[in-house]
């Protein structure tokens with residue numbers, strides 16, 4: 001079955017970099033941009049050029065460097081922002097301006113002290129102006145997650161008429177439920193005149209831990225772009241995690257959706273971003289966490305040793321992790337101990353294993369994790385003579 005392509009719009013260097021204390025220097029940004037291009041992201045949001053001279057220069061240098069991806073610069077619906085972004089993107093092979101404005105009643109009233117009609121006018125003007133510089137213009141309706149669908153459809157229709165090529169529907173505050181976000185995309189697909197002329201895009205924040213689920217609900221309901229970051233980093237609780245949405249589509253062929261991402265580079269890219277930003281990846285993080293392919297309970301270890309697929313839905317090699325690990329703890333069983341003992345050079349008979357296992361449990365109750373080097377000490381502590389093989 002041929003699959004529909006979902007464009008991956010990476011915003012690690014823009015929304016991701018908004019994490020407090022994670023500012024990257026120009027060189028670090030370039031290294032990450034090069035890696036994202038190799039990873040196969042379709043669009044790379046390089047920064048918000050008007051926000052600072054540093055961001056402007058990064059967008060310029062990234063535009064020169066990137067070979068394959070579209071390079072995108074963020075703006076507000078403000079002429080000067082758009083001019084500065086266009087200038088920063090001059091060297092990009094495929095430039096995109098990402099402009100927009102808040103559309104929820106809360107943003108209209110409190111941020112802009114304005115009204116719906118005036119907001120639509122500003123949205124149209126921003127897209128038209130951006131179109132005078134580049135062909136590819138993405139419009140974001142900030143806080144679309146809390147914007148009433150009828151008004152949102154009106155905004156979308158107006159900006160498509162003005163030339164927008166992509167419609168970003170951000171759940172800026174991470175408020176939506178997956179069903180609700182999916183229904184929003186479906187509503188726009190069915191009610192916006194001219195919607196076929198633009199790509200609908202998901203941009204979900206993780207305040208309730210639903211960013212990934214919401215993005216998937218979005219593409220199931222017709223969106224064809226997901227905005228995401230490596231390790232899900234970003235404002236507050238973060239953005240949609242790139243590695244999660246990519247692997248969900250790959251592991252569920254029934255969705256009929258796929259991306260251009262080379263998944264074998266996911267783990268190393270995650271490590272690279274974590275090290276450069278100084279943000280640890282939580283050990284139980286899906287796909288790229290240290291424990292994502294580690295098994296420590298006896299029942300699971302026994303299953304994985306017999307056949308990896310009993311407790312693993314992803315082959316670690318597919319995301320660039322060398323192998324699953326069998327971690328020895330006090331919860332481990334004989335199968336895991338025999339397995340690791342063999343790796344370090346001991347082929348234990350059933351009788352020997354019983355004796356060594358009793359010694360192992362005493363040791364494991366004291367130490368949280370039993371390492372390969374500890375296995376020699378455990379075996380020496382027993383009164384049975386066990387020859388090392390190899």
Ligand code: KIV
Pocket residue numbers: 015140141142143168170171172173203205
């Ligand atoms: O979350 C959001 O609404 C954004 C926009 C600026 C695209 O990041």
Ligand code: ZN
Pocket residue numbers: 015170172203205
């Ligand atoms: Zn955002």
